[in-house]
Amino acid sequence: MKKAILYLNQFFGQIGGEDKADFEPTLEDKPVGSAGIFNGIAKNVKIEQTLICGDNFMASHTDEAIAQCLKLLEGRKFDIFIAGPAFNAGRYGNACGQICKAVQEKFKVPAITSMNEENPGVEMFKREIYIFQGGNRATAIKQDMAAMAAFADKIASGAPLLPAAMEGYFPRGIRHEVFLEDLGMEPVMACDRAVEMLLLKLKGDGYLTELPIPKQDLVPIAPAVQDIRKIKIALVTSGGIVPKDNPDRIESASATKWGKYSIAGLDKLTAPEFKTIHAGYDPEQADKNPNVVEPLDAIRALQKEGRLGEVDDYFYTTVGTGTTQGEAARMGREIAAELKDRGVEAVILTAT
Template identity: 35%
Template structure:
């Protein structure tokens, strides 16, 4: 079948499918390549290979992969149009995007690309977790449940292929294909207001001053943790340093997760006055680690802490540092980590812990 003008051809026939993924799944790189502009490759790339096999079993061909960096897709005004143009150049008769799982920028990009394709007359779907902030932007395309993380990749690709096959027949995928029926409870929906944000903000402030409780966005209740009493004299304190910036020995020997961490680790500091480049690396998946890897003290400032110890500003440093990845960490897991860290500190008579938070979008451990 030759290329078309981008509008879906006869449903039920062998269709030309174009797959959209981000720079990570395209094998271009991580956060350091998040500004990559849209580009395309012939055939399947990365997870698209398994998707291509599943589509072939349904009688369809994955003809091209279009990819784009998450930052570019989220910030460039015409990113979705540029991606759609590449899909049309490849002769797209059906477009699938993702799976994005719980990744916010990726999910929003998938949603916008699928929505643009659907609006242009190309059947389209995007796969993501129901909690993904991109979900409300999918319409008029459909969204398929991918699960929250890449461990669900195989099931997500199977559902995507099944839903694509239904679309190709001119049908409407449903629950059997994993279609997400709507936005999750509590999801925020965009609406058009006749008043500017400044006007609404002033009005809400006046209402609050008058004793009202009105709000445009109801925040979740994560409970309250009472802060510990201040340290009377830091010069008598045994201090532990810790980070959610995923700073681990080079090679990540214990395989700390880069996102949604379920583990934390401790590593020795005895005999070390600095975090030497080349000996440590950050495996955090939520920010560019280039600067941290060039000088790990930027993430965990052992050099300064040793100076404070030597000058008597603190009594001593704990001989280990503690680390996890605070990138999309579940609140329950973060709470569990805190309990595990606090009890040994209490038993050891530790009086102060100093934590350094990375610049990722979702640190929750502290």
């Protein structure tokens, strides 16, 4: 029987919610939480220990958090490392990716995690570790954990592994020569496959290339502003700062709406007139002083010192947690159109 160690964040590690997100790493000598699902499925590998760390601690003190985790794992015998599943949780995905990569490098064991395709962690880490295609929220925990367990079991048994798409993890950009019969498929000559593909392409039907080229969607860098004192800037945030009654009812998670609210004549954002409705972080500090998320006070100070020119009379806000990339892109386009209408020429966006 092979041994596995599971990594969980403070929430799934049963330590607490956002108020415990600064929790420093600890190693429990037992399976915690979803380890039970894993151990119920895998026959050749068992989770015996659980490493737990708060998402904010991992995000804000990454080097320290990784060093502490690696120290806790030192001298432990394990063959496979599992993290998550992280669903579409950005910080958790980042944490699972960071720790998997570090553990794999140091202890030379395969590391497996699971994330939704929208999780930025996929793009960051898919080349280095096994990331299974998971659900977008925690209700998918059972099937996501089961997929990791089945794969870990396969590795533990020594059975041959299939290509990424067939196993269910994101392609790592590694190419192997394979024979179709080894994948349990009917052998077809390359020239026949090429002609078949060409016919599909001519017909306009979807065809699948055998050599996908990964692409990253970068935006051209907008030219720098010549003199910031002579133009109008605007403040945007995905930190969920809104007037206290949240007049547009922006959602606290998976937002589909954004709002613009007047800051004309204000020296800073005061509490309780402004607060956060963001459900993805502990709101205590932001509710006490919204400027820690949307720094209007510092912007006004720079204006008074003559270092900044005009600031738009509105700030633009939404909630960036569980928000799909598609929705975020649409809201970004809508906000951009509004900013251009109002003569804004540069933007400062704060994210949480």
